[in-house]
Amino acid sequence: xxxxxxxxxxxxxxxxxxxxxxxxxxxxxxxxxxxxxxxxxxxxxxxxxxxxxxxxxxxxxxxxxxxxxxxxxxxxxxxxxxxxxxxxxxxxxxxxxxxxxxxxxxxxxxxxxxxxxxxxxxxxxxxxxxxxxxxxxxxxxxxxxxxxxxxxxxxxxxxxxxxxxxxxxxxxxxxxxxxxxxxxxxxxxxxxxxxxxxxxxxxxxxxxxxxxxxxxxxxxxxxxxxxxxxxxxxxxxxxxxxxxxxxxxxxxxxxxxxxxxxxxxxxxxxxxxxxxxxxxxxxxxxxxxxxxxx
Numbered sequence: 007x008x009x010x011x012x013x014x015x016x017x018x019x020x021x022x023x024x025x026x027x028x029x030x031x032x033x034x035x036x037x038x039x040x041x042x043x044x045x046x047x048x049x050x051x052x053x054x055x056x057x058x059x060x061x062x063x064x065x066x067x068x069x070x071x072x073x074x075x076x077x078x079x080x081x082x083x084x085x086x087x088x089x090x091x092x093x094x095x096x097x098x099x100x101x102x103x104x105x106x107x108x109x110x111x112x113x114x115x116x117x118x119x120x121x122x123x124x125x126x127x128x129x130x131x132x133x134x135x136x137x138x139x140x141x142x143x144x145x146x147x148x149x150x151x152x153x154x155x156x157x158x159x160x161x162x163x164x165x166x167x168x169x170x171x172x173x174x175x176x177x178x179x180x181x182x183x184x185x186x187x188x189x190x191x192x193x194x195x196x197x198x199x200x201x202x203x204x205x206x207x208x209x210x211x212x213x214x215x216x217x218x219x220x221x222x223x224x225x226x227x228x229x230x231x232x233x234x235x236x237x238x239x240x241x242x243x244x245x246x247x248x249x250x251x252x253x254x255x256x257x258x259x260x261x262x263x264x265x266x267x268x269x270x271x272x273x274x275x276x277x278x279x280x281x282x283x284x285x286x287x288x289x290x291x292x293x294x295x296x297x298x299x300x
Contacts, residue, residue, distance in 0.1 A: 007294060008038070010076045011286035012069075012086035014113060016048030016147030016170050017251060018205075019065065021072045022283035023079060026291050035287060037279075041075070042205075043068045044251035047091035048147040048170040056096040066105060073109040083294065085286045086113045089121055090148025090168060118164020122151035124285035125203055126162065130278050131155055134199065141193060141270060144203045144282070145169060145262045147255065150185070152266070154192050161192050167262060169206060169255040186269050193270040200267055200275030204282070206259035209252055211277035221274040227264045231257065 007027070013020045023038040045064045050057045057065070069086075076084055092098035092115050102113040116124075122142075131140040139156020147170035153162040165185040171177045199221070202211075207222075213233065214226040234257050237245060242253035267275060 007082040007291075008079055009287050009290045010072070010079070010081045010084040011283040011290070012072060012084070012111070012113070013282045013286070014047070014065070014086065014088035014092060015282075016051065016089065016091040016149075016168060017046055017255065018042050018044045018147075019047075019068050020281075020283055021075070022287065023075075023081070024284075024287045026287065033291070035284075035291075037284075038079075040283070041072070044249065046147070046170070046251060047095070048168070049174075051091040051095040051098075052148065052171055052174060052176045055094065057091070057098070057101060062097070062101055062104075065101060066108060069105045069109050069111055069113070073111060076111075083290050084111060085290050086111050087121070087124070087282065087286060088113055088115045089282070090118075090146060090166070093117065094148070118149055118151060119162060121149075121282060122153050122162035122164055124289060125151055125280075125282055126153045126155070126160070127285040127288040128203070128278075128280045129288075130201055130276070130280060134276070137197065139193075139195060139198045140201050141198055141266075141272060142201050142203065143207075143263060143266055143275070145206050145259045146204060147171070150262060150266075152185075152189070156198065157194065163188050163192075169258040169262065172258040172262065173255050185266075189266065189269045193272075196271065198270060198272050200263075200270075200272050202263065202275050202277045203280045205252065206256065207263065207275070207277045208279065209248060209256055210260055210263065213246065216277070219276070219278070221276045223274055224264065224267050224272070227260055227267070231260045231264065234260065 021041045025036045142153040144151045148168040242248045
C-alpha cells in the first residue's frame with residue numbers, strides 16, 4: 007500500500023509518500039519521497055488573523071500539484087492535516103472547503119491535542135531503553151506539541167510557542183508560563199530522555215555534526231546556538247546549507263528546544279527522521295489494517 011500524508015504547517019506544506027508492506031510478518035514503513043513547499047502561512051495567520059489572497063493561491067496551487075502526484079502514484083489512501091496557522095486564520099475553514107472542491111483532498115484542521123497524538127503515533131520510544139521515560143517534542147512554526155510517556159502514563163499538550171511566533175514576537179508571556187508549569191508538573195524523575203521530531207530538530211542535529219542516531223546533548227544545542235549567531239541569515243544558507251525559510255527561524259527553534267530540556271532537567275534528545283506526516287501514515291495503516299481484518 008502507498009499512503010500520501012500532507013502536513014499544512016505554519017512554515018511549509020509537506021507531502022510524504024510512504025510504501026507500507028509486510029515482510030515475514032513484519033510491517034515495513036518505507037519513505038518513498040518527501041515534497042516540501044515553503045509557503046509560510048504563519049506569517050499571515052499570526053499577524054493578521056487570516057491568510058492573504060497571495061498565500062491562499064500558493065496553498066491551493068500546492069494542493070493541486072499534490073493531487074496530480076497522488077493520482078500518478080495510484081495512492082491507496084490520503085490524509086491531510088492543517089495545524090497552527092489554519093487553526094487561527096479566520097478564513098482557514100473556507101480555504102479547506104476550496105481545496106476540497108478543487109482537488110478532492112479533505113483537509114482537516116486539527117487541534118493541538120490531535121496533532122500531538124499523531125506525532126506520538128510513531129512510537130519511536132519502543133526502540134529505546136524501556137527503563138527510561140520519554141518526552142516527545144515537536145517545535146513547529148506556530149506551536150510546540152509535547153507528549154510525556156513514562157511511569158505508566160501518557161500526557162500530551164500543545165502550546166502556541168513556535169519558531170515563527172517567537173521570531174515575530176507573538177509568543178505571550180502567559181503562554182510560556184503555562185508551558186513551564188505543565189512541564190514541571192508532568193515530567194517527573196531524572197531518567198527522562200527527549201525525542202525531537204520535525205525539520206527543526208533534524209537541522210539542529212546535522213549542524214551539531216551528529217551521525218548514526220547519536221543523541222544530541224543539551225551542550226550540543228548550546229554550541230549550535232553559538233555557531234548560528236556567528237552567521238547572518240544569508241550566510242546560514244550559503245555557508246551552512248540551511249533552506250532559506252529555515253535559516254531565519256532555526257535560532258528560535260533551538261531556543262525552544264533548549265528551554266524545554268532545561269526546565270525538565272533532560273540532558274539528551276534523540277532526533278529520528280519522523281514528523282507529523284509519519285504519524286498520519288501510522289493512523290492510515292491502522293485504519294486499513296482493521297478493514298483487512300473485518
